[in-house]
Amino acid sequence: MGLPTLGVGIGWRSEIDLTVERLPGVDFVEVLAENVSPDPLPESLRVLRGRGVPVVAHAVSLSLGGAEPVDPRRVAHLAAVAEAVDAPLVSEHVAFTGAGGLDSGHLLPLPRTREALDVLVRNVRAAQQDLPVPLALENIAALLEWPDGELSEGRFLAELVERTDCWLLVDVANLHANATNLGTEPGRFLDELPLERLAYVHVAGGVRHGDLYHDTHAHAVPPEVLEVLGELCSRVSPPGVLLERDDAYPPDAELAAELAAIRAVVSR
Amino acid sequence: MGELWEISGSAFLVLYAVGVALGVAVVLAARWAARRPPKPDAPPRVDEFDLAFLAGGPDRMVRTAVAELVRTGRLRVNRAGRLSATTDEDPSHPLESLVLRHVGGGGTNAQAVVRACVASDAIRETSDRLTASGLLTSPAAAKRARWLAPLGLWAVVAVGAVRWNVDITEGAAVSFLPLLLVGSVVAAVALMRRPLLRLTAAGERVLDSVDDEGEFVRVALRGLSAVSDPEIRRLLAPPVGRAPAARSTYGTGACGTGASCGAHAAGCGSGGGGS
Numbered sequence: 001m002g003l004p005t006l007g008v009g010i011g012w013r014s015e016i017d018l019t020v021e022r023l024p025g026v027d028f029v030e031v032l033a034e035n036v037s038p039d040p041l042p043e044s045l046r047v048l049r050g051r052g053v054p055v056v057a058h059a060v061s062l063s064l065g066g067a068e069p070v071d072p073r074r075v076a077h078l079a080a081v082a083e084a085v086d087a088p089l090v091s092e093h094v095a096f097t098g099a100g101g102l103d104s105g106h107l108l109p110l111p112r113t114r115e116a117l118d119v120l121v122r123n124v125r126a127a128q129q130d131l132p133v134p135l136a137l138e139n140i141a142a143l144l145e146w147p148d149g150e151l152s153e154g155r156f157l158a159e160l161v162e163r164t165d166c167w168l169l170v171d172v173a174n175l176h177a178n179a180t181n182l183g184t185e186p187g188r189f190l191d192e193l194p195l196e197r198l199a200y201v202h203v204a205g206g207v208r209h210g211d212l213y214h215d216t217h218a219h220a221v222p223p224e225v226l227e228v229l230g231e232l233c234s235r236v237s238p239p240g241v242l243l244e245r246d247d248a249y250p251p252d253a254e255l256a257a258e259l260a261a262i263r264a265v266v267s268r
Numbered sequence: 269m270g271e272l273w274e275i276s277g278s279a280f281l282v283l284y285a286v287g288v289a290l291g292v293a294v295v296l297a298a299r300w301a302a303r304r305p306p307k308p309d310a311p312p313r314v315d316e317f318d319l320a321f322l323a324g325g326p327d328r329m330v331r332t333a334v335a336e337l338v339r340t341g342r343l344r345v346n347r348a349g350r351l352s353a354t355t356d357e358d359p360s361h362p363l364e365s366l367v368l369r370h371v372g373g374g375g376t377n378a379q380a381v382v383r384a385c386v387a388s389d390a391i392r393e394t395s396d397r398l399t400a401s402g403l404l405t406s407p408a409a410a411k412r413a414r415w416l417a418p419l420g421l422w423a424v425v426a427v428g429a430v431r432w433n434v435d436i437t438e439g440a441a442v443s444f445l446p447l448l449l450v451g452s453v454v455a456a457v458a459l460m461r462r463p464l465l466r467l468t469a470a471g472e473r474v475l476d477s478v479d480d481e482g483e484f485v486r487v488a489l490r491g492l493s494a495v496s497d498p499e500i501r502r503l504l505a506p507p508v509g510r511a512p513a514a515r516s517t518y519g520t521g522a523c524g525t526g527a528s529c530g531a532h533a534a535g536c537g538s539g540g541g542g543s
Contacts, residue, residue, distance in 0.1 A: 015374060017347045018499065044347050248373075251341035251354040 006240025154192025291421025
């Protein structure tokens, strides 16, 4: 079964709720599940749903790559939010966020070994059983790369899709960050992915500090990120592309311009 | 038994009434004069923030700044009424700069901004400048007109009270004097309680001559009720039933009770116009 076409959207945040409702060219939104209560839903989300705008529930704390089993309460919350907003799908990251009862507060990269993949697959399957809608998984911007990796990131995700039937959420800003900071090749990554399983795409801004790129979600989307989006779009027509902005929100006109720039790349 | 001061009762009543009328006239003349200060050398030039101050006091001025920043996209308001700045650029008006600095990354609402900014230097500077321009009464003139001018009226009342006391002591008829006394005390108290309009006649003329084209000017003149976007208007307005922000800084207390500070003002410093 396929997923719906989402179009171009923006991350819904309470700080910009009214802006998101009013921005032109918002075909869908994504809500951070950990930040909202499913009952009652924020008024803004009810307004958007009333207009028929699809809302995707996005999670950041399931720690699907962690060695410990997934916390069923976190999965239940994501499921409740998904049902409350009538989400066509939910999404999470290929990462772990803690271990041994400690929370890192960051999305940490997995060792790309077969053993780590087995753990990830086990957790993803467990989460899928309790989720009411399909799950898409996202590549992260890694702070480091574990040694002795057995698979490239693209192959790692491809095998994950094959074994769990999950969908892909490709973050092109994270691809750019990894290319800058770790020397990875976005083109090779995209070549290795089963792009027919692409659910949607994340685009975000960041800032360069010397040789390093910081994926802040608090700066404008740089041209390099849009170039990676263009590279992706040359391979597949993405069902959805979403602009993520989490801080230092610019004026409405700037957000509208970023959405327009994304739409221009997608429509090329 | 002779009459006090060799004045008959009926003659005293007439003199007392004349004295009260003169006392009232002095008060009214002082108030009239306080609102007509000497004309400045150059005709005053006012901007939208000045108009807001003239029309509604410091609250109106701050609310106008907030509404204008929101309208032009430099401030954002969300559904919870929380404001956040969208720009680091420093606006040209010091009050706008102050509002943006106070709001910062967000978390505060319009009411908190008003409370934080009504006593600012930007407000004081505007008040002083408008006073110097003859558009607002000076605090000293307002104080004189409100508190010193009625002293003559109170002196007449004191004379009447003495006469009444002597007449009672001596068993004389005091038919109408108590009524006149009570009436004149009520008049004197009412005159002192009534705040002086801070807006001068020249200030009124400025407001009357304004072309209210553009939302900026309309909000300055009429308050938040002139915000064209109903959602924004609702989110910026004070909560229903909530008392308006403190208004003690509107001038010098001449407007302190909030009755009215100008022909166009919905209320002194009420921030007026909230929906």
